[in-house]
Amino acid sequence: MLVLNTVHLNAVHYSECMSPEHNPARHDRDSVARAALALLDEVGLADLSMRRIAARLDVQPSALYWHFANKQELLAELADRITARIPAGASDVLVTARSIRDALFAYRDGAELVLSTYALRLGSSHAQIALETSLGAGSSERATALLHFILGHAALAQLRMHAESHGAAASADEIDPTAGLDAVFDLGVAAIAGVSASQPRDRA
């Protein structure tokens, strides 16, 4: 790593700096979270380290702890941002369910991240609310079951995608592993929601 020792000859007065090379690099909670979210999408959850995020921001790892108490808190913020995209007003359960799944799919390992960091406050989550309003009053148990199914399904599907992309499947029967996964999703959602199964997908 390129270390410059002749610091004092350029003597940039670090006040309102504008050039991107000499970095006063003042960040806040939002810029850290945004960099981390972008990095998540590039490297995946397993390789998303505090040190890597810091490097991306041109900052020492310890600097992150000014903005977040620990890694878990940062991950929770990322989970919040991923689920924030879920629209809340839809009346069709299947539409709501698909939009939740697609929000999780929008970032690499998004489902796994939300599943593992979001467990505590799922009852009051954006996703749960959206599902409850789609299902109607007094259906919080159904909404919870639906959310558990969506998270399980999305996490499994995403793990499978990732495994396929950088290694061959170990299975003997090779009949396209991800095919029919959308059908499984629709079947599960319709069954738990208590609606009459198949409805055409709005695909391109």
Next chain:
Amino acid sequence: MLVLNTVHLNAVHYSECMSPEHNPARHDRDSVARAALALLDEVGLADLSMRRIAARLDVQPSALYWHFANKQELLAELADRITARIPAGASDVLVTARSIRDALFAYRDGAELVLSTYALRLGSSHAQIALETSLGAGSSERATALLHFILGHAALAQLRMHAESHGAAASADEIDPTAGLDAVFDLGVAAIAGVSASQPRDRA
């Protein structure tokens, strides 16, 4: 919920020979996996390191790589052992589903481990087969949806338990978070399986 405690008879007093310097300590794949599984139950998935497993076996970390190519392979073996307990012959879907869930609950973070390491071969897993036979022929999509629900639900429930035990919930509404979780499980299973909802539980 009928939990089998027969799991913990693997305490293995390893100081049968007391000399710490001259260590015969010969292990094989099975003894390593058993020690790792016991340690998982004690410390949880996040703290289950190769170095800790090695220490438990009175062995250098590098010794583990004689028996397993890497940590992922060892974790996959643990997932296999956890799901191996699932009985295959039950005709009642609800019974099968509960036995899968209970197998996951039998070890700390069992559901999360199986969910994250088992994604590839779930289609040919013990659990999938058991569900398919319970559901009858031509129901592999339903069985898959069921498995996704069970894994998502169990992982969430287990994460929630763990979070509660060593820290207070952050939620404002405090009406017992885990209550009703069994009802959610039964509701989801019955709906996806296509059976008529409630059936009495075999509780103690």
Next chain:
DNA sequence: ACCTGAACACCGTTCAAGT
């Protein structure tokens, strides 16, 4: 066949100190 010892390239986190 199974393990040691030493190394390599990493982690998350803390904390005094700087600006």
Next chain:
DNA sequence: ACCTGAACACCGTTCAAGT
């Protein structure tokens, strides 16, 4: 208010070498 620098106690993994 925000960051550096240095430390601490860890990681997974490799590999020559021992027995």
